[in-house]
Amino acid sequence: MRKTFLPFSKPSIQEWEIQAVADVLRSAWITTGPKNADFEVAFSRCTGAEFSIPMTSETAVMQVLARAFDLKPGDEVITPSMTWVSQPNVICLNGAMPVFVDCDRDTLMITADRIEAAITPRTRLIVPVHFAGGVLELDKIRAVAAKYGVPLIEDAAHALGAEFKGERIGKRGNVMFSFHPIKNITTGEGGMFATDDKALADRVRSLKFHGLGVDAYDRQTHGRAPQAQVVEPGFKFNMPDMQAVLGITQLKRLDEMNAQRGAISNLYRQRLSEIEELTPLARPAYDYKDSYHLMVVRLDPDKAGMSRDEFMAALKALNIGTGLHFRCVHGQKYYREKFHIPAGMLANTEWNSERILSLPMFPGMTEEDVNDVIDACKQILSGK
Template identity: 40%
Template sequence: MEFMPLTRPFIGEEEEREVIDTLRSGWLATGPKTERFEREFAAYLGRKHALGTNSCTAALHLGLLALGIGAGDEVITTPMTFVATANSIVYTGARPVFVDVEPDTLNIDPRRIADAITERTKAILLVHLYGHPCEMDEIMDIATRFGLKVIGDCAHAIEAEYKGRKVGSLGHVDCFSFYTSKNLTTGNGGMLVTDDIEVATLAQCLRDHGMSPGAWARYRTGEFRHYEMTRLGFKCIMWDVQAALGLQQLRRLEKRHHRRLEIARWYEALLQPLNAHLEILRPRSYVKHSYHIYAIKIKGVDRDRVAHIMEEKGIGVGVHYRPVHLEPFYRQTYGHCHGEFPVAEDAAAGLLSLPFWPEMTEEDVHRVVETLKDAVLAS
């Protein structure tokens, strides 16, 4: 039987035509398609400004810098995320300060944030894990009380909503990933969104070598203009071939999200008989979950053994994530150790991500669950 991957991108004829149009246009780098994608993405979220980048990591890095985060500062964040979240803080010279997570969502626990704030704390970098929104009312209240900036890592959460509002509209800066596995993909790529014109202007300068304006802005005026490098910047721009994919992916995003919700319901119903061996992470009633990843917590049996058996039987699985503070770099650099964040560590020991993408069939889901059942019983 054919191996079933953990996820699978969908590229349709519309994306192909948009990319071909870009290739024939003669403008492949940052240009009119990137500008259009930025404008439409901002409109989707209800934001004033959007800046395409080459990754969410780059967007987070630029966003932190544009908010004034730098050497000697501290940024509170979650250990339950991909390493890129914390790495973006380290790139600025600041220190990531981890706090534990909620047991049911695995998002940063607002009740623990205030205790981690010091005179060096400048921001909170939160992650809407798997696409389930963080408790934004509480987090924004804390940020206001202590004068902190909030940066949202929305890599999993394009469609997600908190009490009727897009989560990507709630932070001072929010950042998105368009990696190949994401709900909207451009192969690689990212986006920074904000309502603050000063933050947007600085981030735009930093993303293209510290030059103002960028190549496309100079070109489209039709006038000869010199460029000036005003800051030490980076090379992390989006280019029009990526944006061409993004334009068409954005158009099908909500339709595919409805399918994600249907597949999640299939999984939940079929997994009920295995309740003694696993925990389903259910969304809270007042959120819209984007279901980027469908993760469960294995109980009472060895998760790695279950994963090994499933892979042997042709079912791709994943672990999202290993706690960042226990990665060798963070242990060696900052002295972290086991036991600091018990909720995150306990959850991580049992987490297992199951195959999940909108084109899956009900038969596919049945196959995954039957294989999971066999693997659990054999472990």
């Protein structure tokens, strides 16, 4: 058994990055300022996005977009139930209805066919999720969105650095990213909206900062016009510079950190082939580049003779941390009571929701760490 606890995730922040944050703290400007402007440039260079707008979280990005797209009661938003609760919650907070679409059983992503089948005259947005490091089949999903004239907003919380057919996620369309501490880069908390739509970018910039019709920081004036007036009521979701500077330093290390994640993932996949009770996610067959965000496996409870929750508890007792991405949204109290989705309607989502867990995955994990995880799994499953 491991002597020390192996967490399921750990941010990778080096001394020079801490120094960069300290420099901002010692400077005269700690809220949205020059480091935000530099972060936008660096992010656009990394993803190819025309406009990159930092905010306090991806959930905040979704709230701003709900406003920008005028989401209102009676509207429907097509999205997976196999996701984090943040975006369905924002949909509900705006009085609209999440229309949950079942995911593929082995990639945990929703597909163009299933999205098309869920479209009605009330569909206002399509919000699919690039899952765990895998990438949605974007050309088909874009074609469905275009066919019905419904805006597509990609949830790329897990997909920074990932690519579809040679193009980075974020280069095209409307894409949301998260910088929560378990993500591929972190700013403590934080999010980014990437878009190629200038009018939408201008509106989002204004909405993220009180609806003042200006950004929280203007590069030319090194501040913002004090005379700015409210054009429409907006939010207060601008990112402080002490976080933006961390975004800049982390972005410099993105490729290196994703490569480390990739090596860990390959090692896991080799070793997991020795354990018949655990199955990793399938890799999509189309041309894409993974971001290796999470190492999700499914436990076969019949073969294991125990539930997923019991297995996670047993791993914890052996000093191995795990995560759960995700407990299906429609199975959670509020959604169960409000939407009454019959059992079996989202069969793949429910099947996985009972079986998935995320094994430790973060840059800096060693081969020995992976071996410890595999040994612990084997020990539990052999009943010794």
